[in-house]
Amino acid sequence: MKVPFDKGLIRFYARAGAAFLSLWLFGDLVSETETFLPRAINNIWRCLYVILANFILLEYTLPFIRFTWKRILAGIFLIWMHLMFYSFGLYAWRLIGIGLHIYTPLTTFSDVSEGVQDQMSFSIASILFFGITRHMYNYTKLKQAAQQLRIEKQAAELNYLKSQTNPHFLFNTLNNIYSLARIKSDLAPESILRLSQLLRFMLYETSGAYIAIEQELKIISDYIALEKLRYDESLHINFSYNIEDMKQAIPPLLLIPLVENAFKHGVSETRDRPFVDIHLSVNKRQLAFTVKNSTDTFPDKRPVKENIGLSNLRRQLELLYTNYSLTVQQGDSIFTATLQINLASHV
Incomplete structure (x- = not known):
């Protein structure tokens, strides 16, 4: 399987991640004014994780799944793994941030499952956002490719028409000279x-x-x-x-x-x-x-x-x-x- 890994794709995920973070920060600015700064740092930390998780999901996992038994079974396993990434993985990422004194724990959870559920809203929102924006990106790229193909096709046809016109012009002119040569x-x-x-x-x-x-x-x-x-x-x-x-x-x-x-x-x-x-x-x-x-x-x-x-x-x-x-x-x-x-x- 050829992995679609290029600079344009990296720029897309960086911009999409920045847009997703901006929307989340705007929501915190409106509803959580007093704790906005630590929440903003927390969301930046979480956003780094979900950008990577969505990149793996959309560019590796989903393209890998095909309608064959082996691929379907492998795909089910990979989807399950992603659910773990988006739930327990994001919660673990939170704990890593706390340990590095980057993430500020503003909420106390009674157990791990409650903490995992709290992180899932962020994960689900990111999946929807990145999925929609990736689809729009694909559509734009396909439209640009079709436009470029049309331009190249028209350029090739135009060159062909010119290549016909020049010999046609030359042939007619040589006929004129031939008529003069015949009568010396x-x-x-x-x-x-x-x-x-x-x-x-x-x-x-x-x-x-x-x-x-x-x-x-x-x-x-x-x-x-x-x-x-x-x-x-x-x-x-x-x-x-x-x-x-x-x-x-x-x-x-x-x-x-x-x-x-x-x-x-x-x-x-x-x-x-x-x-x-x-x-x-x-x-x-x-x-x-x-x-x-x-x-x-x-x-x-x-x-x-x-x-x-x-x-x-x-x-x-x-x-x-x-x-x-x-x-x-x-x-x-x-x-x-x-x-x-x-x-x-x-x-």
Whole structure:
């Protein structure tokens, strides 16, 4: 049997013992004012004994008892032993205190049984008090463990989603460079250079939980510049922003999926007057990000089917924030994605 013996448990019994003693001292202060000081010393002496007795009962004896014949018989014997501890043992502890001139005998007993009965009220009260507080302690520890497990699970899922997003982003960007290489475009080397800069930034700057919003803007700007190399002057791109504080923190690569989606599933499939319109505003911790792009897909009654980038983004938002909204809308030759986040609602 593994004995639950740790520093946290020792602190618990020390605090529980202090609380139990305080309650008993308060009762003596109210009812026995004249003899309060010797009674307080007596109760401190007795409390040392019952703390140890309750520790052995709750941490050793009760966990030892199991529903097997050997354990049940042993448990009955141990319970009987504890009854002796809480009665005759506490009375003997009183006599030891008297012998050491620590305990002041304020009451005279005619025989041992009367003295034992007098000590039992203190013992029974301690069992009830320590039993209830130990149960509350267990409940709190279990709740904290469940909370920690939930946090670790969410962190693992968030890391998994990020690990999906980065290769997905890289794969799409390599496809762009491949299309330039196929036509032997002179822009292919520049595309590779810009991609290497993006990857270097993503590798060394986005590994933490947060980055400054100005860094996220740089990623978006670099990605737009990389995409521009694929298209001629017919593509119109508008990227504007209104940000109160450029140093505000947001999770890295949170906005790029919407920009990437506009090019991969919008502009690349548009034949007539392609465009991408991006606007970001962050004021008073309220983020609003809107991405509009041209599309040749016309609206119908079916809901918009989300790709892996949008699905991952939606799940990341669920794990990161409690107050947000992400909507996508297919209009007449226009696809609109709108993201709103209360940055103060971070989990």
